[in-house]
Amino acid sequence: MTSLSMNGLVLPTPTYSFPDRIAPWADAAEREIEQWMGTDFAFLSDEARAQYAATKFGHLASRCYGAAVDQLRLIACTRMFTMATVFDDYYEPCTVEELTVPIRRTVQILKGAALTLSDNGIMHSLATLRKELLAFADETWMDRFIHNWTVFVTGMQAEAPYKQSKTTPSLVDTLDIRTASVGIVASTDMIEIATGRPLPPHIASHPTIIVLKWLTSRVMAIQNDLYSLSKEIARGGTETINVVLCLQRERRLSLQDAYTQALELHDEIVHEISDRITSLPDFGSDQQLAREYAANLGVMIQGCKSWYERDTKRFRADAAGYAASE
Template identity: 20%
Template sequence: MEIDKRASEWMRSCASPHDPVVRQRLLRSGSSYLVSNCSPCGKIERLEVGGKWMYLGFAYDDWFESRTSLDEIIAAACGLQRAQDAPEADLTDVPFLPEFLYIMRELRRFATPTQYRRFTNERRGYFQALPWEASYRFAGRVPDLNTSVTLRLGLSGAASFVAALEIYNGDEIPSEEFDRPALQAVREISTLLLGWVNDFYSLPKDAHDGGGTNNLITCIQRERRSSLEEAAAEAVTIWNRSMLLLLKLSDQLADRGTLQLQQFLGDCGRAIRNAIAWHAENPRYATHALSVTTEPPVGLDPSPLNIPSISWWWQQLE
């Protein structure tokens, strides 16, 4: 509770965002709980910074979704990328810059050089995905399912959330483990499951705010020319089969992994469970979502999903 109290107090002290409606919705969300409940071995001081980062991350999501100029989105994304790579750089015209620089400097202070590089590499994917998503949104188009999945890997911001877990714990995963394709698959599955939880809960909000062109359910509905109910059922199946694979790969890696890797794998599972609970209780979404858990039902098809951009995940099973 103390972590969340300090993170929300910090957000209240910030000058941005200026819109009082957006600001109040952000503060009511309790975004910092996404961090504080997923890393039981995390250092308190680091988790507090992570909680602040979650508030700011949602502020950025709202800001980018409210833009109507692709040029503005590209300029902001490039500026933020430069700010994370060089937090001491003198930049202007970047949204929420003082808050962003504070978070980056704190994370770089805590992280090893390797951990910070891993984090910023994932965040770079988010900045690259923003104009790509906006191009669909401005044109009123919905990407095909395979493109949507690739885009969602970057756009959700969950990839950097997953990468930050080892920073909170203070233990660096050895490169020979971190760089293995099987762990890359685990990180990608965790990223998409976290992003899809948000899709399941935010479909009404996306429609209200003008987003939703990259929501998993919307993409399935458009591609299959199906009803919303049929698309939702397929989305749950995709979730369950991905979750099943995550459990299998996590067990496979943990069997002979270092303690750092085992802690990271456990935190990924906790992060997903926590995200489900957080969305269910969050007034930011305030809607009944699809029923998903981290315990897939029995009898699932164990074969790869027919989504080319992620079917390689199943090849990592031994």
Template identity: 30%
Template structure:
């Protein structure tokens, strides 16, 4: 008899705002795939086109109604997601070389004609941000945060992805690298681009703002782990999911691990809400700092809205592309006795 596992949904003590331009890039992103993602197999591209990835940018930045401001944000959503999908099991030394080149392009170096097309998307986004009036310190910020996504996130995951059997990190260790590999440090930078205001460096670097940005990543980690749990239960060696980690570390059932993961999630959401309500004095940028944290909250509820209401098939069986060092069919290995609804 199969045991039923009810995976919880994430809710927040703040509103979910609907984007007025939610589907505006659905057609345009097809051209990006066809022109600049040709290193991915035809079957992989076919899968990508069903995932509605550009809508993540619009759902998570729902107050923006300007197509030009949102376009580079949609580009970043695609290239950070597919970069992770494709290079996720790349050996660390090779990934470091790729990361260095990505950083150069994001800062200002144009890719060569013979280089991988994803670099062209990065260069186009950078040029669009500059045309839209974003300052150099913003370009440096998003470039560094993307670099750290690769170095402190993707590279730290490699030992856990290369094993043939599950090897679990402890929860504290998991959060240290997963908050980077989920991509929310650079994605949080899209708040500035979508609102057309770059948070000044001294405010961005303030510990309270940094903690809010960290909470953005941690909350999206748990959201993502719940959303991908059904698929990851079928992957024999998969270990990087909070449900698996809690179950292993504390000897919980799957349902108990889900409940504990949601308890942690709700504590983080309350902390973010409390910080937003009690920001320190950021004069003369108090309104802008308050608005920035407000948009951090909208990114979180907007991402949940995308998972539950966009119609994406990203977390269905064979929803992902085959990584550079993967094999066709990777990820669908075993049947599991526990299912979700």
């Protein structure tokens, strides 16, 4: 078991029984990111672009989509992670009202609107992502992806009042907000792109699959809050939407006890995910497809853990891979 060290504490990290896989195109994806930083993201500072390079989104995609079947599909997944993170960082200081325009524009572009001279590089990257996705998916899939993209960006809006006022929501609200704003619900759609195995409507819309996607997003939100805790503490208490810090404040706990309780909550959800993966309903002739998709949710959870521990510098206390908005 690995551990995290912060404030003189040695804290255990999450453990899983899910497979730890990595697609073979991580380095190729990183080279693509270097090119994007000189084109779509050239409007960012040199420091910010260097920090995003240190984030290693290509390795994140390769681990989360370890079953990816070719490089082009993995590049699309890498673009999704990169663009969404830059969007989140860049617009993080905005108020709810200020977020309305860029959020509306992302949805317009995902629906096929032409770019304009006022669109920044984030929007250009999003337009390219749409083209890449439609090479592998139909409009029905795209409609579902757009819906789940709006879950992410409206989650950002839900965070905004707390970030502006530097207040902490309740634990219930923190969990709901983070489950949306972590962006994983849309990322679970990308499993179908990576594997070349689209889900038919009777699987994609089934309550069991929808619940599994949301549970995956919730557990990865808590996972993120555990691994980013030292960075957020190092930022001087400006971060208010973190499950550990919420538990600490709401229940008046020590940092260690709050972390322990967050990990326990995380483990309960992981147990539920595992149970649901192994007891899927009957999908008839598509049973194997459903099993593969559900299993790849576990690969995503484990893959992100491996990325935190082996690849990225984004969540270190010195924030070497973290680009604050400009």
